[in-house]
Amino acid sequence: MPETFSVGLLGHGTVGSAFAQMVAERADAIVPVTGMRPEITGILTRSQGSFEEILAGSDLIVELMGGIEPAREYVLAAMRAGRHVVSANKQLLSQYGEELWACARENGVQLRFEGAVAGVVPVIRVLQESLAASRVERIHGIVNGTTNYILTEMERSGLSYADALEQAQALGYAEADPTDDVTGRDAAAKMAILARLAFSTPVHLDQVVYEGIEHLTGEDIEYAKDLGLGLKLIGTAERVDDGISVRVHPAFLYAGHPLASVHGPFNAVTVESEAITEVTLSGPGAGGPQTATAVLGDLVSAMIPPASTPETTESLAVVNDVESAFYLHMEVADRPGVLAQVAELLGMQGASIRSVVQKGLGENARLVLILHPLLESRFYAAVRLIGQLDFIRSAPRAIRVIDEEFT
Ligand SMILES: NC(=O)c1ccc[n+]([C@@H]2O[C@H](COP(=O)([O-])OP(=O)(O)OC[C@H]3O[C@@H](n4cnc5c(N)ncnc54)[C@H](OP(=O)(O)O)[C@@H]3O)[C@@H](O)[C@H]2O)c1
Numbered sequence: 001m002p003e004t005f006s007v008g009l010l011g012h013g014t015v016g017s018a019f020a021q022m023v024a025e026r027a028d029a030i031v032p033v034t035g036m037r038p039e040i041t042g043i044l045t046r047s048q049g050s051f052e053e054i055l056a057g058s059d060l061i062v063e064l065m066g067g068i069e070p071a072r073e074y075v076l077a078a079m080r081a082g083r084h085v086v087s088a089n090k091q092l093l094s095q096y097g098e099e100l101w102a103c104a105r106e107n108g109v110q111l112r113f114e115g116a117v118a119g120v121v122p123v124i125r126v127l128q129e130s131l132a133a134s135r136v137e138r139i140h141g142i143v144n145g146t147t148n149y150i151l152t153e154m155e156r157s158g159l160s161y162a163d164a165l166e167q168a169q170a171l172g173y174a175e176a177d178p179t180d181d182v183t184g185r186d187a188a189a190k191m192a193i194l195a196r197l198a199f200s201t202p203v204h205l206d207q208v209v210y211e212g213i214e215h216l217t218g219e220d221i222e223y224a225k226d227l228g229l230g231l232k233l234i235g236t237a238e239r240v241d242d243g244i245s246v247r248v249h250p251a252f253l254y255a256g257h258p259l260a261s262v263h264g265p266f267n268a269v270t271v272e273s274e275a276i277t278e279v280t281l282s283g284p285g286a287g288g289p290q291t292a293t294a295v296l297g298d299l300v301s302a303m304i305p306p307a308s309t310p311e312t313t314e315s316l317a318v319v320n321d322v323e324s325a326f327y328l329h330m331e332v333a334d335r336p337g338v339l340a341q342v343a344e345l346l347g348m349q350g351a352s353i354r355s356v357v358q359k360g361l362g363e364n365a366r367l368v369l370i371l372h373p374l375l376e377s378r379f380y381a382a383v384r385l386i387g388q389l390d391f392i393r394s395a396p397r398a399i400r401v402i403d404e405e406f407t
Contacts, residue, residue: 005036005303008058008083010044010051010074011065015088015115018288019064019295026296034303055081060302062295063087072096079103079111086298088115088291094189094205097196101309111309112298117190118143118267119285120294126281127197128310131271136198138238138272140257140402143190145265145285146174146181147213147233151250152263155221155230161214173265184210184248187235194269195237195246201314203237203246209320210248220329220399223368224252226357229327230260234402243317249400252327252370256405323373325354325401328383333391334365345385346371349378354403364393370401 007023009016020040027037042054044065051074055061061078063085065071071092078085080103087093093100093116104111114124118141127136142148146168153164165182168174180186188210195203213233221231229252237246253260258280262268267285272278284290332338343353346369357368371379383396 002031002035002037005034005038006041006057006059007038007299008042008044008054008061008078009040010054010061010063010071012043012045013064013066014288015291015295016043016062016064018292019062022289022292022296023299030300030303033300036303038299038303051077055083058083060084060086060299062299063089064295065089066091068092068095072100075100075111076103079107079109082107082109084110084112084302086112086115086295086302088113088295090116090186090189090193091205094192097193098202098312104309110302112302113193114298115291115294117193118269118281119145119283119287120290121267121269121281121283121285122294122297123194123269123271123281124197126271126279127194131273131276131279134273134275136271136273138236139191139194139198139269140259140272141187141191141194141235141267141269142232142259142262143194143235143267143269143285144181144184144187144233145267146178147184147187148262148267148285149173149265150182151213151216151221151231151233154216154218155225156263158218160218161216182214183212184233185212187233187248191235191237191246191248194235195244197310198237198271199239199244199314199316200311201244201316202312203244203318207318208246208248211250213250216250216399217397220327220397223329223357223366224327227327227355227368227370228255229253229370229401230255231399232259232262234259238322240319240322243319245319245322247320247322252399252401254403254405257402321375321377323375324379325373325403326371326379327399327401328369328371329397330367330369330386331361331393332365332367333393334360334363335391338365338391339367341389341391342367342369342386345389346382349382350374351379351382373403
């Protein structure tokens with residue numbers, strides 16, 4: 001009989017219950033890989049179990065409770081007691097990662113967290129192991145399935161934001177309270193974790209600038225289609241000058257970008273470095289069985305040899321004013337000289353125009369420009385002045401464009 005490897009499970013909700021079922025179903029298949037048979041020996045919820053008893057009877061702790069406390073306290077206590085920990089808690093790792101990794105190092109235990117970013121897509125492993133020796137230049141990610149589903153439906157079916165959100169909730173792709181998803185905060189937490197691993201420098205959720213999708217209109221999506229662009233909520237982590245920029249915002253992509261074809265509730269991450277050009281990983285980004293699969297993978301890895309915890313080897317500044325290409329949508333009076341005045345104000349800030357679409361609306365016209373990349377501060381300085389021109393009929397709307405294509 002193989003030796004039993006005892007797993008204490010904190011949390012038995014969507015992911016926890018799928019994980020418990022998967023351990024029972026897959027335990028025999030894990031024996032030849034690890035030489036041991038995993039078994040859930042204790043479960044903690046709000047109404048059952050005692051953390052101290054579960055810890056005492058476990059070789060490893062799986063934390064699937066979510067939130068900061070008491071998850072943080074339990075994870076620290078487990079590692080101090082010499083237990084490896086597996087967690088899928090992005091909020092905890094993006095805010096207390098440094099404390100937790102230091103604790104793992106001090107106690108010689110593993111803290112694994114593949115399920116915390118992009119569900120079953122193995123991006124953590126790729127950054128920590130496969131690309132560990134590469135100098136990563138940039139990561140782009142669609143790391144929130146809820147918003148990607150909403151934007152896909154707005155684009156495909158012409159639904160309004162509110163109708164697409166309602167549909168996402170009816171199908172279980174969005175929670176009853178979707179705030180963290182639609183404001184970009186959930187994606188920001190995941191990008192903080194990816195940036196931390198890619199650049200070996202501490203990154204806290206508070207340092208990630210994020211913008212959500214609530215203000216987007218079907219009209220922007222329609223105009224952009226004419227220009228060959230698709231709209232996504234994109235997380236970016238990249239090297240800029242001597243620092244890094246980590247941000248989440250809606251962005252238009254040209255069809256040649258690997259993330260342009262990622263639709264519905266799927267997640268995908270591209271990692272760019274000079275030697276590899278780019279690698280794209282994609283797959284289901286959330287859901288009980290999907291996330292539980294990533295957690296089970298971490299359990300199996302923790303049962304074999306030790307994995308490293310992320311070292312801090314750099315101290316990079318997090319920079320917020322970066323270069324972006326932009327889509328700019330304006331309603332203007334339809335009269336001569338309008339485009340020239342807009343172009344002049346943009347030109348004064350160093351912006352140059354890549355493409356223009358103009359459509360008449362009786363006395364007014366819609367003017368949509370795509371601009372080549374420029375510093376965001378300079379772009380918004382020009383937009384403020386454009387907004388004051390007498391022929392502007394409503395506030396100009398701006399959305400970033402990611403103008404890379406890999407073909
Ligand atoms: N759901 C997904 O698709 C997904 C995807 C990726 C990552 N994650 C992450 O996985 C983790 C779990 O998510 P989930 O969707 O499974 O959450 P969930 O369905 O809300 O389940 C949470 C579980 O933790 C228990 N719990 C919460 N607070 C507790 C406390 N103070 N003491 C004891 N037990 C407590 C709950 O107990 P009760 O049953 O008594 O309420 C419940 O069993 C989160 O960190 C989440 O961010 C989830």
